[in-house]
Amino acid sequence: MLRTFLYLIGSIFVIALMRGVIGIVTKGVAQLFEEEAAADKTASGKQPSKEGFGGELVKCPSCGVFFPPAKARQRSVQGQTLSFCSEDCKAKLAV
Numbered sequence: 023m024l025r026t027f028l029y030l031i032g033s034i035f036v037i038a039l040m041r042g043v044i045g046i047v048t049k050g051v052a053q054l055f056e057e058e059a060a061a062d063k064t065a066s067g068k069q070p071s072k073e074g075f076g077g078e079l080v081k082c083p084s085c086g087v088f089f090p091p092a093k094a095r096q097r098s099v100q101g102q103t104l105s106f107c108s109e110d111c112k113a114k115l116a117v
């Protein structure tokens with residue numbers, strides 16, 4: 023009788039412990055996924071608004087992508103200096 027009682031208490035304790043561990047693990051995994059989702063959002067935002075990116079972004083006149091001016095490839099077109107996102111775009115734009 024005492025043995026059955028102890029088994030019962032023991033299994034309840036083990037189940038409680040496992041549920042706690044599973045809870046911590048699922049929470050950790052959920053957090054990990056949330057972080058990944060947030061990272062994906064920033065990475066896949068091809069047309070971000072200007073605010074929140076810590077600086078001005080310029081629009082590529084060839085493909086329309088916004089990019090930081092530091093990466094610009096410049097080319098003079100009809101007296102205007104245009105900034106392109108890549109050498110490809112720079113070559114692609116017909117004048």
Ligand SMILES: [Zn+2]
Nearest residue numbers: 082085107111
């Ligand atoms: Zn481009």
